Amino acid sequence: MLTKLMKLATVASLAFATATSAQAQDEGVLGEIKARDSLLCTGHNGSYLGFAEVDAQGEWQGFDIEMCRALATAILGSPDKAQIIPISWAQRFPAIQSGDIDVIIKVTGWTMTRDTELGLQYSRPYFIGPFYVMSRSDLGAQSISDLDGGVFCVNAGTTVERVLADYMETNGIEYQPLAFEKGEELRAALYAGRCDAIAGFGPFLSSTRVNAPNPDDFTIIGDVIKLEPEGIVVRQGEDDFLDVINWMVTALLLAEENGITSENVDEIKANPPSATVERLLGVTPGVGTRLGLQDDWAYNVIKTVGNYGQIYDRTIGDGSRYKLPRGLNNLWNNGGLLYPLVLD
Amino acid sequence: MTTSVVPPVPKRGFGYWLKKHFFSTWLNSVITVLFGALLIWMCVKLSNWAIFDAIWTVDNKEHCGHGAGACWAVIQDRGRLILFGLYPYEEQWRSTLACLIVILTIGLSCLPSLWSIKKLPTLWVIGFGAFVLLMRGGFAGLPLVTSEQWGGLSLTIFIFSAVFVLGMPLAVVFALARRSSLPVIAKGTGLFIDLVRSLPLLTILFAAAVVVPLLVPDWLEGNKLGRVVVAFAVFFAVYQAEIIRAGLQSTSQGQNEAAAALGMPYWSLVVDILLPQAFRNTLPSTINQAVITFKETSIVTIIGFFEVMASGNAAIGGGEWTEQFVEVYVFLALVYFVFVFGLSRYGAWLENRMRVGHA
Numbered sequence: 242m243l244t245k246l247m248k249l250a251t252v253a254s255l256a257f258a259t260a261t262s263a264q265a266q267d268e269g270v271l272g273e274i275k276a277r278d279s280l281l282c283t284g285h286n287g288s289y290l291g292f293a294e295v296d297a298q299g300e301w302q303g304f305d306i307e308m309c310r311a312l313a314t315a316i317l318g319s320p321d322k323a324q325i326i327p328i329s330w331a332q333r334f335p336a337i338q339s340g341d342i343d344v345i346i347k348v349t350g351w352t353m354t355r356d357t358e359l360g361l362q363y364s365r366p367y368f369i370g371p372f373y374v375m376s377r378s379d380l381g382a383q384s385i386s387d388l389d390g391g392v393f394c395v396n397a398g399t400t401v402e403r404v405l406a407d408y409m410e411t412n413g414i415e416y417q418p419l420a421f422e423k424g425e426e427l428r429a430a431l432y433a434g435r436c437d438a439i440a441g442f443g444p445f446l447s448s449t450r451v452n453a454p455n456p457d458d459f460t461i462i463g464d465v466i467k468l469e470p471e472g473i474v475v476r477q478g479e480d481d482f483l484d485v486i487n488w489m490v491t492a493l494l495l496a497e498e499n500g501i502t503s504e505n506v507d508e509i510k511a512n513p514p515s516a517t518v519e520r521l522l523g524v525t526p527g528v529g530t531r532l533g534l535q536d537d538w539a540y541n542v543i544k545t546v547g548n549y550g551q552i553y554d555r556t557i558g559d560g561s562r563y564k565l566p567r568g569l570n571n572l573w574n575n576g577g578l579l580y581p582l583v584l585d
Numbered sequence: 586m587t588t589s590v591v592p593p594v595p596k597r598g599f600g601y602w603l604k605k606h607f608f609s610t611w612l613n614s615v616i617t618v619l620f621g622a623l624l625i626w627m628c629v630k631l632s633n634w635a636i637f638d639a640i641w642t643v644d645n646k647e648h649c650g651h652g653a654g655a656c657w658a659v660i661q662d663r664g665r666l667i668l669f670g671l672y673p674y675e676e677q678w679r680s681t682l683a684c685l686i687v688i689l690t691i692g693l694s695c696l697p698s699l700w701s702i703k704k705l706p707t708l709w710v711i712g713f714g715a716f717v718l719l720m721r722g723g724f725a726g727l728p729l730v731t732s733e734q735w736g737g738l739s740l741t742i743f744i745f746s747a748v749f750v751l752g753m754p755l756a757v758v759f760a761l762a763r764r765s766s767l768p769v770i771a772k773g774t775g776l777f778i779d780l781v782r783s784l785p786l787l788t789i790l791f792a793a794a795v796v797v798p799l800l801v802p803d804w805l806e807g808n809k810l811g812r813v814v815v816a817f818a819v820f821f822a823v824y825q826a827e828i829i830r831a832g833l834q835s836t837s838q839g840q841n842e843a844a845a846a847l848g849m850p851y852w853s854l855v856v857d858i859l860l861p862q863a864f865r866n867t868l869p870s871t872i873n874q875a876v877i878t879f880k881e882t883s884i885v886t887i888i889g890f891f892e893v894m895a896s897g898n899a900a901i902g903g904g905e906w907t908e909q910f911v912e913v914y915v916f917l918a919l920v921y922f923v924f925v926f927g928l929s930r931y932g933a934w935l936e937n938r939m940r941v942g943h944a
Contacts, residue, residue: 286886286895288902295899297662298674299736302903326733327671327889335795336889341809425910452908562905 270343270475271482271533274316282309283333283347284325290444291557291565292348293325301325304556305346308367308473311546312344315489315538320545334359337476344486345474355474362479363472364486369569369578370469372404375446375461376438385414385464391437392417394430405440408466428452431459440466447563465569485532487582492539494581495521496548498572503547510540517584528584549579635915649909659909660916663900667916670736670891670899676728683719684739686712687746695931697938702856709750716743732810736891738920744882744892747814749875752821759826760833760863761855781823786884789816794888813885821878828870832863865939872932876925893920 274280284301288294292305306325313323326342333345338360348370349355351363376382380391385408395402397420409416419436421427428449431439439446443461450459473486496502499518501509506522513519520528522540529536546552553570554560571577596605607617638654640646642661649656660667669677690712694705720739723729735743762774781789793816798806806812836859844854864871886895897917901910 284889285899285902286889286891287898288900290902290907294903295666295671295896296903297666299666299669299671300674301671324733327891327895329887329889331887332791332795332889335791339795339798341795341798428908448907 269481270479271316271485274343274482278317279322279324280309280313280316280344281326281342282306282312282323283336283342283345284327285347286327286329286332289348290448291561291563292444302556304368304552305348307546307552307556308346309344311493311542311552312346312473312486312489314542314545315485315492315534318535318538318541333474334361337361337474343475344482348471349474350469351472360477361474362477362483363474364483365490365582366470366472367490368471370471371443371465371568371570372401372440372467373443373446373461373568374405374438374440374464374466375450375459377434377436378458378460380437382438382460382462385409385462385466386412388414388416388438390415390417392419392435394419394421394427394436394439396420396424396427396441397422401440401442404467438462443565443568444557444563447557447565451562451564461566463566463568468569481533485534488532489539489542490549491581491584492521492542493546493549493552494572494579495584496539496543497550498574498581501543501548502551503544506540506543520584655912655915656909657912659900659906659912663906663913664916666737666900667893667896667913668737668739670740670893670896671734672736672739673728673730673734676722676730679719679722679727679730680735680737680739683716684742686715686719687739687742691746695935713747713750732808733889735810737896738893740885740890741879741882741892741894742924744814744817744885744890745879748817748821748878748882751815751818752825752878755818755822756825756829757860759822760829763826763830764833778823778826781820786817786820786881787887789820790884790888792816809888810890813888813890817882817885821874825871825874828867828874829860829863831870832865832867833859835866836862868932868936868939872928875932876928879925879928880921893917 283293284306285293289303291303293301293303296302306323309323309325310320314320316322326336328336328342328347330347333342333347333349334355336342337345346367348368350370351366355361356363374385374388374393376388376391380388382388393405393416395405395418402418402420406418408414419430421430424445427439430436431449432453439449441449446461450456450461453459473490475482475486495517496506499509499514499521501518501522509518510522510524513522513524516525519525522543523529523536523538526536529538532538535541547555549572550558550567553567557563557565558567567575567577569578571579573580608614634654636654640649640654640656640658643658646656646658646662649658665674665677669680672680690708693699693712694708699705699708718724719727720735720743721730721732759774759778762770763778765771765774790813793812794809797812840858841854844858849858882892883894885892886898891899894917897913901907901913906913
């Protein structure tokens, strides 16, 4: 009962945005997950482009869903142990406090308010949420500065409008904004050639491009105008669980860095090229017990879900219909911002 | 001198009717022609879009959305998602069957021959029991499907009928309690009704889904769908209670006194005399409330239930069919229309039937 009240206090502080830093005392979500033998993870109340969508069979797909599956595999050994709970944007924070879900993996930006006042804790960013510009291919623009003086279509009154204005001002690029009330109007204007370019969140631009009469008429330019680091969210005080999440993300990145994919993981496990890979795949013990998991957890994740690059390609990258460039979500040695932690 | 007046020739026929209603003056003629032309033009456009230029199958998907007609391929491809939500694909026959059972139950309970204190509740217990058992499974080789995975049209119909069936008796209790001669009960109920009515439905459902688990002990928590249905039913009941109260007030006080003089017990007075009149007098408002409730079920999407509207949004939210939102919304509108129109026609039929003998 006491813990219930503590949780309620957290939700109340959330609802009224007071500055109390309530802490959920319910320790050991990791233990609960193991006892339940399923991981309760966030879905969406509908489909959210590329991250959590429902296919024709009613199955969940997408980048965030794959992350849920990877986490379920790490803890419980099978991606099927991830139970996706449909949840709206507004519901995600109360739902994690009330225990409806164990973890939020739902393109959730790491902000100070959420981190401090809501009694939540973030993992290291697993995705860098990019705002891009997409232009008409026939303009041949390589960067946003090539579009100097062009007509930029934006959604009226959105973050994108402001973010674009900031970027253009900072970089001294002249442009002519053309605002539309609705996404549909914006798309129609773009397809009709009224805009030289549009700005927006990566997956939105990609789906706009893919649904164009001729997708090749439009190109997403690599310049990021603004980014939002997205983290995986747990309740405050779930340190063990957070460790598992951070090392799960590292395992995905480390696998990509070392060229380990779901196809070749067995070969590499038989002939590990380096001590790090030996540790990662559980050839030398230790990677599991220190987290309270099986020693082959990382092997299972890579075998069933794949490495970071594979997940990205399959859900929002080249292998998907969105064809979102890797950009900042590439590894550090490929011009991106992502890097694995040191596995020693 | 007498003049003989020719008796007026009774004017009949289509031509006369047309002239009388549409071409009686030159102005009316102009208006008729103009609007007739507009109507025909719109019908042609609409049927071209919806039928003749439409793309019906997924095989022709590449022609979709390029200024041609409607792309009904999206319904072919995502229809099952819209109708069944997240319900496991192989088990969707269960959802269909469960949905039909509830529709049958609703249909049967519309038959006046089944209206009795014993028959109606029995019918609903059987109907709902069958629905829940089929949807949930977990016995006789049917895999367990938890209520988080229920969705689509079956969920919409389940929520609506559960709210109606739970809410209606509750509304009667509230209405009677508010008219109670005991001031504590009357004032208390009045306060409760006004309190609930002053809160938005969304807040109540959100609280039921998210806040209640924090307040009550685990054994009382129940499942989320159950909590939401109960909260929704209470919300429905407070509105319906006021409608029933209006009906009760429309019966004359003399009937109460006559019943009392005859020594009828209170229960009999309510069941045999007051409620039948109250329901008959307030039928239009009750149907109104039912229609509103049916459409309001789509609010549960905000607490993560995949009812038919949310499933429709899921179908177009995936990138592949983003441009076909109009087709999906038209389809959803048709689904809602079938049910709401059916409900309205049933109300009209009932009103007609009840008026027999009550001029």
